Amino acid sequence: MKTHTRLLPLAALFVGVLSAQTPVSIPIINPIFQDDTLDCSPGCAYLNITGWVVGPQTGVFKASTTQYPTAPASGLYVAYLGNTDATGSILQTLSATVQANTTYTLTLGVGARADSPFTGYLASLMAGNVTVASSNKATPVGGTFVSDVIEYNSGATPAQLGQRLQIFVKSLGSGQVNIAKVTLTRQ
Amino acid sequence: MTLKTFLLAALLPIAALPIAATAQTAITVVNPFFQDDTLECSPGNCSSQYITGWVVGPQTSVQKMSTTQYPTAPKAGLYVAAIGDTSASGSILQTLGITVQANTTYTLTLGVGARADYPFTGYLAALMAGNVTVASSNKATPVGGNFVSDVIEYSSGATPAQLGKPLQIFVKSTGTGQVNIGKVTLTMQ
Amino acid sequence: MRLQRLLFSLAAFLPLAGSAQTPVSIPIINSIFQDDTLSCSPGGDCYSLNITGWVVGPQSGVYKSSTVQYPTAPSSGLYAAYFGGGLTGSILQTLGLTLQANKTYTLTLAVGARADLSFTGYLASLMAGNVPVASSNKATPVGGTFVNDVIEYNSGASPAQLGQPLQIFVKSLGNGQVNIAKVTLTMQ
Numbered sequence: 165m166k167t168h169t170r171l172l173p174l175a176a177l178f179v180g181v182l183s184a185q186t187p188v189s190i191p192i193i194n195p196i197f198q199d200d201t202l203d204c205s206p207g208c209a210y211l212n213i214t215g216w217v218v219g220p221q222t223g224v225f226k227a228s229t230t231q232y233p234t235a236p237a238s239g240l241y242v243a244y245l246g247n248t249d250a251t252g253s254i255l256q257t258l259s260a261t262v263q264a265n266t267t268y269t270l271t272l273g274v275g276a277r278a279d280s281p282f283t284g285y286l287a288s289l290m291a292g293n294v295t296v297a298s299s300n301k302a303t304p305v306g307g308t309f310v311s312d313v314i315e316y317n318s319g320a321t322p323a324q325l326g327q328r329l330q331i332f333v334k335s336l337g338s339g340q341v342n343i344a345k346v347t348l349t350r351q
Numbered sequence: 352m353t354l355k356t357f358l359l360a361a362l363l364p365i366a367a368l369p370i371a372a373t374a375q376t377a378i379t380v381v382n383p384f385f386q387d388d389t390l391e392c393s394p395g396n397c398s399s400q401y402i403t404g405w406v407v408g409p410q411t412s413v414q415k416m417s418t419t420q421y422p423t424a425p426k427a428g429l430y431v432a433a434i435g436d437t438s439a440s441g442s443i444l445q446t447l448g449i450t451v452q453a454n455t456t457y458t459l460t461l462g463v464g465a466r467a468d469y470p471f472t473g474y475l476a477a478l479m480a481g482n483v484t485v486a487s488s489n490k491a492t493p494v495g496g497n498f499v500s501d502v503i504e505y506s507s508g509a510t511p512a513q514l515g516k517p518l519q520i521f522v523k524s525t526g527t528g529q530v531n532i533g534k535v536t537l538t539m540q
Numbered sequence: 541m542r543l544q545r546l547l548f549s550l551a552a553f554l555p556l557a558g559s560a561q562t563p564v565s566i567p568i569i570n571s572i573f574q575d576d577t578l579s580c581s582p583g584g585d586c587y588s589l590n591i592t593g594w595v596v597g598p599q600s601g602v603y604k605s606s607t608v609q610y611p612t613a614p615s616s617g618l619y620a621a622y623f624g625g626g627l628t629g630s631i632l633q634t635l636g637l638t639l640q641a642n643k644t645y646t647l648t649l650a651v652g653a654r655a656d657l658s659f660t661g662y663l664a665s666l667m668a669g670n671v672p673v674a675s676s677n678k679a680t681p682v683g684g685t686f687v688n689d690v691i692e693y694n695s696g697a698s699p700a701q702l703g704q705p706l707q708i709f710v711k712s713l714g715n716g717q718v719n720i721a722k723v724t725l726t727m728q
Contacts, residue, residue, distance in 0.1 A: 191669060191670035191671050192670060193632070193670050193709075199597070199628075199630065199711065200597050200598050200627065200628050200629070200630070201627060201628040201715075202598070202627045202628075203626050203627050203715050204626075204627070210598035210599060210627060211400065211401070211589065211598060212401075212589070212590075212596055212597050212598045212599075212600065212629075213597060213598070214597030214598075214628075214629075214630040214632070214711060215595065215597070215630070215632055215709075216595070217404065217405070217406055217595055218401050219387070219388050219401050219402060219403035219404070219413075220388050220390070220399030220400060220401050220402070220403075220412070220413055221399055221401075222401065223598060224597075224598055248391060249390070249391055249392065249399060250388055250389060250390045250391060250399040250413075251388050251389045252388075252403075253387070253388070253403040253404070255381070255403070255404055257446065257634070258669075258670065259668070259669030259670055259704045259705050260669070291448065292379060292447070292448020292449065293379035293380060293381050293447060293448050294379050294448070324448075327448045328448060332381075332404075334387065334403065338391055400589070400590075401590075406593065406594070406595055407590050408575070408576050408590050408591060408592035408593070408602075409576050409578070409588030409589060409590045409591070409592075409601060409602055410588055411590065437579055438578065438579055438580065438588065439576055439577060439578045439579060439588045439602075440575075440576050440577040441576070441592075442575070442576070442592040442593070444569070444592070444593055446634065479569075480636065481567060481635070481636020481637065482567035482568060482569050482593075482635060482636050483567050483636070513636070516636040516637075517636060521569075521593075523575065523592060527579055
């Protein structure tokens with residue numbers, strides 16, 4: 165009886181350690197939009213982005229201090245989505261599939277240029293082409309980035325169980341949204 | 352009446368009941384009506400390369416058509432995928448979240464359009480799985496300014512070669528004309 | 541005993557079933573970049589952004605070259621993927637197969653350097669689940685020619701990317717242009 169009594173608190177501690185899992189990073193191609201190198205001086209852009217399926221008026225942008233005052237002299241690479249001509253979007257399908265009882269955390273660096281209107285965006289975590297969580301809550305001041313953190317708890321029997329996860333961002337209105345960094349973890 | 356006779360008599364009506372038909376299930380397609388992108392320009396000569404959710408080939412864009420292209424287009428414009436032109440053929444491709452299952456019928460329906468102001472020289476639409484075509488069609492022949500549906504059916508059978516492979520929708524233009532796609536749906540049963 | 545000895549001797553000479561496997565070709569959409577048709581005459585100005593079946597980066601598309609770019613090009617033109625030229629570009633395709641254990645994957649690319657434009661290198665990778673499992677940049681074509689780059693990956697008994705979808709990825713380096721005329725992937 166004494167041995168059992170001693171072991172119980174230890175067992176409780178052990179369980180506690182196991183349940184505090186470290187988030188596992190899910191691989192994303194070109195998550196900080198630096199896989200493409202633009203030869204032009206900062207302030208330039210080009211349609212398309214390595215690894216991402218893009219919509220209209222979407223590409224990689226090498227911003228200067230005109231757009232983001234804290235940009236390095238060599239330029240700041242970001243995805244640009246949309247402009248006055250059309251809305252834009254980026255989409256990437258990941259290899260990870262939805263598992264039960266898992267928390268997914270999608271974090272995006274959402275930027276508003278200092279020299280161009282920002283009229284909002286919609287960012288979604290999807291699975292099998294179905295949205296499982298979304299957000300449009302970041303409201304960056306012109307010339308800055310803020311993080312939008314989108315969390316999805318799959319629960320015991322998620323409808324999209326086994327479906328491949330996808331990251332999707334689109335611009336709204338006739339402005340532009342920039343995305344500087346995308347990460348996705350599961351826990 | 353013997354037990355055997357009784358059981359036979361009792362069970363026959365049940366045996367005669369039809370097996371319940373399985374309902375069709377819609378498979379989710381991203382941007383199936385090509386309305387996820389908003390173009391600010393006035394309908395007509397209004398397009399932008401690339402289409403949200405679709406991997407595009409050359410000379411492929413989202414376009415907001417006017418009554419010049421489609422007489423029944425709404426005043427706000429009609430969004431379509433515009434595939435190909437005199438410069439180059441084009442294409443759209445999307446990989447879906449569903450994989451091929453056995454003993455399942457997949458029905459791909461496309462609204463295929465020919466502009467009133469631009470030549471239509473044909474297309475090829477395919478349901479693919481794991482990059483292999485499992486069913487295809489080029490049978491729609493819309494008259495200029497109209498859309499017609501092309502329905503492509505694929506019955507996977509008991510042991511499909513592409514079992515477990517992700518389904519894909521693919522459309523390409525042929526020749527030097529343009530094909531427009533107004534709507535894409537895929538169901539399974 | 542005699543029959544046993546006979547059978548044993550025969551067994552020693554018979555190859556183990558499956559030991560000499562034929563490579564299985566893995567389907568690739570638009571693997572020789574001829575799914576798109578360009579109406580223009582072959583040459584420097586005959587190209588279009590985007591490539592059927594491939595997710596492209598900036599400055600990437602399909603190109604119909606002439607003998608100015610590749611002296612052995614047919615008069616009807618030689619179709620190839622182009623990426624880069626002033627800025628980098630890329631092509632990516634996710635395949636229908638997932639990575640299996642104890643397999644050898646062989647990715648072969650025909651890598652070309654135009655005779656009329658600088659070639660400043662490339663990086664080609666076989667990936668699985670967005671993670672490179674093998675890569676190469678060893679092909680050094682002379683201007684106006686294509687050379688093969690063969691990239692082999694042995695997955696071993698318990699690969700980290702087991703079950704992940706296979707992908708082919710190529711990007712240009714520097715401010716030159718790289719052309720790819722053919723891509724094949726086999727599994728054995």
